[in-house]
Structures are given as structure tokens and as C-alpha cells.
Amino acid sequence: MTSLRKMSRYFSCSLLVSILILLLPVLVFSEEPEEIVPPCFTGSELEKVREWEKTWAGEKVNYQNVEQVKDFLPDFLVQMMKEPKKWGTSDLWFEVVPYRYCLRSKGFLEATKKHSPVAKLDPKGFKTPWGEVGPDEYLIGYDKGEMAGYPFPKPKTGLEMAWNFDSNTSGDNSKSSIYGEVVNCRTGAERHAYQPGNTMYWTGRTSTPPIPKIEDNPKGIRMASTLTLIEPVDMYGTKYLNVRYTNPRKEDDTYIWIAMYRRIRRMSTTERNDTIDGSDASYRDGGSYSGHINRNTYKFLEVKDMLACRHQDGDKLVKVKGQGMWSGQQRERCKIYLVEVTDKDPSHMYSKELWYLDGETWLIPYKECWDLQGRLWRGLDSQLGYKQDIRGEPITCQVGYNTTDQIRLHGCPNQNKEQEFGIELSPDIFTVKYIQRIGY
Amino acid sequence: MEKGIRKVTIILFLALVIPLFYGGEKAESAIQLMDANLLLKGSIDSFWILRTHIPGQERAYHDSNIGLFLNTAHFEALYTMVKQGDLTINLQGIVRYYYEAITDLDRQMHEAVPAGNRRVFQTPSYFHDDPVNEFYIDIMKGPLNVKVGKQIVTWGETSLQRTSDVVNPLDLRYGQPGYMPFEDLKIGLWMLRCFYQTSIFGEPLIETIFIPGDHQMFRLPPEGTNWGPGVTGLLSDGLFTMLQNCWKDDAPKRLRSIKNYQWGLRIRGQITALANADWTLQYFDAIDSSPVAIPNRANQQVFAFFTERALLGGEVQDVNKVADRIWEYKRTKYVGGTLQWYEEKYLKGVIRGEFALQIGKHFSTDNYYGKDVWIPAFTYKGRTVGGYYDNTKSLVTGVVKRESAGYGLSFDKKVLWPFLMKYNANRSLTINAQVFQDWILNHSHTLVVSQRGRGDRASTAMSLMLQTDWFRQELTTTWTGLYNTSGTGYNVVDFSYAPGDHWRYQIGCMFLYSFTQWSQESGSYDKDMLYFRLKYEW
Secondary structure, three states, X not given: OHHHHHHHHHXXXXXXXXXXXXXXXXXXXXXXXXXXXXXXXXXXXHHHHHHHHHHHOOOEEOOOOHHHHHHHOOHHHHHHXXXXXXXXXXXXXXXEOOOOOOOOOHHHHHHHHHHHHHOOEOOOOEEEOOEEEOOOOOEOOOOOOOOOOOOOOOOOOHHHHHHHHHOOOOOOEEEEEEEEEEEEOOOOOEEEEEEEEEEEEOOOOOOOOOOOOOOOOOOOEEEEEEEEOOEOHHHOOOEEEEEEEOOOOOOOEEEEEEOOOOEEEEEOHHHHHOEOOOOOOEHXXXXXXXXXXXXXXXXXXXXXXXXXXXXXXXXXXXXOOOOOOOEOEEEEEEEEEEEEEEEOOOOOOOOEEEEEEEOOOOOOOEEEEEOOOOOEEEEEEEEEEEEXXXXXXXXXXXXXXXXXXXXXXXXXXXXXXXXXXXXXOOHHHXXXXXXXXXXX | OOHHHHHHHHHHHHHHHHHHHHOOOOOOOOEEEOOOOEEEEEEEEEEEEEEOOOOHHHHOOOOOXXXXXXXXXXXXXXXXXEEEOOEEEEEEEEEEEEEEOHHHHOHHHHHHOOHHHHHHHHOOOOHHHOOEEEEEEEEEEOOEEEEEEEEOOOOOOOOOOOOOOOOOOEEOOOOOEOOEOHHHHEOOEEEEEEEEEOXXXXXXXXXXXXXXOOOOOOEOOOOOOOOOOOOOOOOOOOHHHHHHHHHHHHOOOOOOOHHHOEXXXXXXXXXXXXXXXXXXXXXXXXXXOOOEEOHHHHHHHHHHHHHHHHHOOOOHHHOOOOOOOOEEOOXXXXXXXXXXXXXXXXXXXXXXXXXXXXXXXXXXXXXOOOOOOOXXXXXXXXXXXXXXXXXXXXXXXEEEEEEEEEEEEEEEEEEOOHHHHOOOOOOOEEEEEEEEEEEEOOOOOOEOOOOOOOOOOEEEEEEEEEEEEEOOOOEEEEEEEEEEOOOEEEEEEEEEEOOOOOEEEEEEEEEEEEOOHHHHHOOOOOOOEEEEEEEEEO
């Protein structure tokens, strides 16, 4: 009897300890990385980063000390910081901040857990008006809206990383306003831009009901976005509507309401290669890349330890008049995956691009583009930040970005403000009839 | 050149050049008041035309080569009255006041334009030209949208010529298509405009327009002004002035009678099955904006003109009207449509088209046939020895109804041309090609038809436009060429410069050409010009 009691007491204690041990990670690490989206650094690597941060976190990096961290930055950025006068200022600087894991919303993580095990690329290729989608390029189920979350949380190829990038839906429904300048650094002339817009995803939805897709979608829309030009003043009232389809055989439908002509005009895809309103970004460069994933070929080059903006406070971005690039970025160490990207259209304006993909969010904090003559033409420095949607779920999104023309020395520092995520939006506002009605 | 004009020219030149160096200030554009419910924006601009050549006979009527000096203040307001749920009510207004100065500064031109017509030309000084070009209330609720007030409507897809864009008449006194968009030339009309977004198959948008008696005639440039008939041509010595005064007097009185109504219906939709194309179909029941002559009265009026001018030595304002009404504005109907299609497989460009059938277009007829010239239906050549008009010899013999059909087709493509891209920061080159044709069905030689040779049943025009920009869209360069197979055409080269938030500069040249006698007599061939615009907008 006594031994039985002892045994049961012993068993109960063991059970209790086991339960505590199991619960401990949940209690202590509820804000810690999810295994399905592994963090950039763990274990000894994380310790090394923390050690490095003891010297650098809080430090201001400018032309005087950028050489010491040049291995953590893209070459074009290092060069710009060494020659700030070319970019309209006496000093270009950023601040080093400690590394933090990028949180994802519960819905996004659940979608990733559910869909990634079954994510496969279609072994059959097919033709499209703009070229061919080869075997093992197209994500099965994408056209039916059956994929959501990261399809490849631990990707091995550039294409898989690109599909991860495409899966970011930033709260599914969002609105944002672009405030920016188009700066000629040689002359100091600036042209102000103010462009509010809305974005909505029909498929791949993870946070805002209906999840994972809007059922009533006969046209097979993947996502749609609108943009209204308030400034510059001569473009006032111009509205853009872009509709992208899940089927890569269908080109994007892009419409512009031109207030001056009071007409709705369709845009061809060549126009998507043109820059927007004199800036250094084309429609294709919107959000770092705006286009169907299968339009490009991808080659994974390497993974690097770099400094990038991932928890940027938009209010910290500063510039003086005539400055073509933000100062005040908050960059932290992270793992960046370098992918060489080539458009399948040989006459495309970029001969190649280099995407720097963040290993946790699969967003693009840096991008380099080469022109048809093989010269480095444009550099993109994107400031990713941490926001919350209306339900309090974390969202990593672009809070600012800076495209620069490395050849002609001008830049477009922009900020995304008045951002709201996970809001209610009516699909009606992404229709031609709507922009016709609200035009004058 | 007179001293006064020289002084003004120097001042304006400095006004043009100085802002180039100091005008790059950044400031807020579009003033926002009342919690951003009221948006105000506007512009002031000065537009000059400098003629490259003034023919010898006309020289006496000009102190300088400046053909036009138009200063305009433009003001827009958008007020959001209500925004609740799916109900939005906006109030939109556009006011435009202008002063044409060269007819005051140039003494010879001042004398060449009859006083009454000059005053009306210089400023928006009478009811027909009120400064309010648009003013309407816009109510949106659910699928319904109602706009009530003075509005400009765009129903066409092409530029340079209108086929189905028939609602608003044009004011051609100060500018021409080619270097000005139609929307800057249109005259607003008071109307009720309703849109209904249906949910049936294809989700067509239905639009109706009702214009309760606001008829506006086409505004043609007065005699003696830059775009008007030359003072030495057929329509000279005040004849065209008298005709214009008659047209105005005889026009339906605006907003005085509901029987001068006009109405239209338009349906807009999309075809997605075969080609992703946007289409519209439309019907418009209108009163023609240009009149036809009542035969006997028109002939008598012309006779009265020459009696007064040639025999009695009077001025044009001394010519009395021989009857209450000399000209009539007839009703007509338009049936038409448009198409816009992005052809993505082969052409990779946008095709736009419009067509229209005009039913019951009225034409004057005359008996001046046999000669290959265009003449108006009111020249003096038909006078008999006895001094009265014999119907067999008179020029305006009657009024007939005919149908006419036409179409316009436009193709737009942007190309990436490596040679050009080296110099313009990899911007694309826009190529736009258009063709326009129209036919008068049951045509005859006795029909009086403007802007084409006698006997020309059809008219064909082709245009090509090339456009690109430089320095990140600060500078836009455009070349437009148009050729009409009846012997006219023009070339326009335009440079538009927008360096900052507010200042805008435009400089260009327009060369017109005519290959036939009739087109030379119609008065445009000698209007080659340079033009300049200085604008400040906010």
C-alpha cells in the first residue's frame, strides 16, 4: 500500500513536471518564432548577432563609417552613402537597430501550415501570350484560389522564394496613401506626389473573411488595386485600376481615368514598363514587384547576412530639399536571399534584376535593376515596417521606399501613410464602372 | 511692330524666362478646406499665337504677327456635401474667365474686327459664353448616379476628329484640335445625366442625358481674328460677320423653350468572351449646332448686305435683317458606338474605334455647280441684272435631308526603341495612328457641305502622332501630322515642360497646308504659327 501511494505520488509529480515542461515554451515563448516560418538566426548564430549588436545597435552609419558595414549592404547603397553630395545632401545616414523576428498573423501561419505540405509545381508547362510557363513553374491550385500562406516556407530555389513573395497579401484588404517626391538631385528640383490607393486580394486570403478566397470570382481575379493621383496638380483626378488574374494566360487589365480627357483608357503591358508619373519606378516595380510570378525566370544565388529595414518607424525617415534618398532608416541584421531575375520578354526594359528577399517575410527590401546595355540602372531601398490590422494581427508591409536612378542621379523617396489593413472593402470599387462614376 | 506690343512682348518673355530659374518652389497644390471636403484648384495661363507669315493683302490689318494673346484664369471647386454609406453627394464647379488682348493692343486688328464682335470675342461677356463652364451636383447612391447641372460629356474614343462624340458643341474661336484637346474646346450644356449600373449579364452601365432646351451653336472665329476667315477672302468685308450675327440671332433661345430639348441614351459594357473589349452603343436626338439657310431669305439677306455696303457705303451693323429668321437649326439624330480593345497577342496595342450614323442631317442646296470650288450658300454671284433673285440663278435653292455615316479608328502602341531609350532615360515612344472616314449618303453636287470639295461624297483623314518624354516626364515632345484626302492637313510639333509642382511651359508650331483652291479660299492655309503657353497651376 505504501509503495503504491509512493508510486502514484511519484507518477503525479512526474506528470506535473512533464506538463510544465511542455507548457513552458508556450508560456515563455508565445511571441517567439513559429517553426513553420523559421527565424533568421537561432542558437549560436543569434548569439553572434547579439554580440555584434553590442557595438553597432544604436549607431548612426554614414559616409564616415559605412565602409565598416559595407559587406552587409548592397553595393549601390554603399556607393550612395559614400557620395552624399551626388544625391543632394551632405550626409546620408541610417541607424542600426537590434534584430527582431518578424511576426506573422495567426491566419497566415495557419494557412501556411495547411497548404505548404501540399504545395506542388505543375509538371506540365503551357503557352501564354507573353511567353511560356515551363514545367515545374506554375503553382498547382493557384488559379482556383486553393493556395494561401507561404507555399514553400523553407524554399530551395529562386522560383519557390518568388512564390513566397507573391503569397504576401498584407491583410488581404488594405488602403494606403503614397506621399513622395520626384527629385532631380542635380538641380534640387522636386515634384510632389500624393496618391491614395486601395488593394484587395480575391485569392490567397488569410486574415480578413472570407478566407481563403472570395467565392464569387467568375473572372479569376487574383488581386486588384486602385490609385488616385491628387498631386502633381496637372494629374489631379487621374485614377488607375489594375486587375491581375490567377491565370497567367491573361494579361493584367489596367485602366486609367484621365481627368483631362474625361475618358477611361486601357493600358497595354508595354505601358507597364514605363515609369509612373516621372518617377523612377515603373508599374512593374510597384510594391517591389507587381506582375505575375511566371513572367520571370529565377536563379537563387546565395544567402547573405545583411542589414535591412524590417521594423521601420515611418516617422523616422527624413530628408532635406533636393535629397534623392531617405536618411533615418532603421536597419537590422537578417538573412537575405539573393535571386537573379530575368523577364522572359527579351525586349523588357531590364536586362536583369537582383532581388534581395528577406528570409522571414519573403518581401524585398532591396532590388537592383540593369538596363538593356548592362548598366546598373535602378536601385530600390524598401523600408519594411511592422503594423497591425484592425483585428490587432501583425502585418509586415512597406512603410517607405526609395527608387534611385543610378545613371542619371535622381531619386524618389516615398512613404506609405494612412495605412489600414484588414478593412472592409467592396469589390465594386475595383471596377471600370466605379472609376467612371467617380470621375468627372 | 508697335511700341506697345513690343513692350508687352518683352514683359511676357521675361515672365516666361524668370520662372524657369526661380519657379521651382514646392507648395501644396489643391487647397483643402472644411476637413478636406472642399478642394480648390486652379490655374492662370497666357497663350500666344505668333503667325509666321501674313499674306500681303492682309498685312494692312495687322501691326504685328501676334495672332492671339489669350489670358485665362481657371478655377475648380469640388465640395463633398454628403458621404454616408453608399450615398455621396458632390458639388463640382469650373469657372473660366479670359481676356483676349491682341485685339486691343494691335490697333489694326482692333479696327479689322467689328466692335460688337470684338467685345464678345475678348471676354466671356454675354449669356452664351458665361464664365461658368461646368457646374453640377453629383449624387451617387448604390447603382444610381445622377448629375444635374452644366456639364461636358465625352462619348468618343478618338482624338483630332469627332464621330460619335456629339453632345457638346465646340468653341473654335481660340483654338483648334491638333494642339488642344477637345475637352478644352467643348461648350458646357445644362443637362440632367443619369447612370444606372445594372447587375444583369455583362453588367452594362446605362446612361441617359436630357438637355431641356439648352442649345448652343458652334462658335466659329470672327472675321479678322486669328482663326477667322481672312479679311481678303470670299467671306470678307463683313459678310461673315453678318452671317455670324444672323446665326446667333436665329439660334434657339437658350433655356426658354422645352421644345428645344435634346436627349440621349448610352449603354456601356465589356465583352470578355472573345476579346477583352469595352464597348458602348449610343443614341442622341439633337438640334444641330450649325444651321441651314432658308433659301429666299438667305439670298435676300446677302443682297441686302451688298446693297448696304457696296451701294450705300454703310457698315455691317447697318445691314438690317430681311426677316425674323434667316437660318434654321434642324433636328437630327445620331446612332453610334465605340470600342476599346487591348489586342495583347499580335499587335500588343490598344485599338479604339467609334462610329456614327447621322439620321436626318439637313443640308442647304445651291445651283453653283460645275466649278471645283467650295462656296458658301450665300455669295453675291447669283444676282440678276434686275437686282432681284431669280430662283433658277439663286444660290440657295432649298434644304434637303440626308443621312451620313462615319467612323474613326485609332491604334495606340508604346514601343521601347533602344536608340531613343539611350537618350530619354529608357522611356517608351507612343505611336498613335488614326483614320477617319465619313460619307454622305444620297450625295449630290448641289449639296453645300463645309470642309470638303464640291462633289466629294466622302472625306478621309489620316493622322499619325509620335510622343515621348524626357527628364522623367518633365519635358514631353509630340509630333502630330494629319492629312485629309480632300487637300488639307497640318503638322504640329509641341514641347511641354513641367519642371516642378506649378509652372508649366508649352511651345510649339503648327503648319497647315492646302492643295486645292477651295481649301485655300477657306482661309486656313495661311495660318502657320508658333504658339506659346505660360501657365501656373495649383
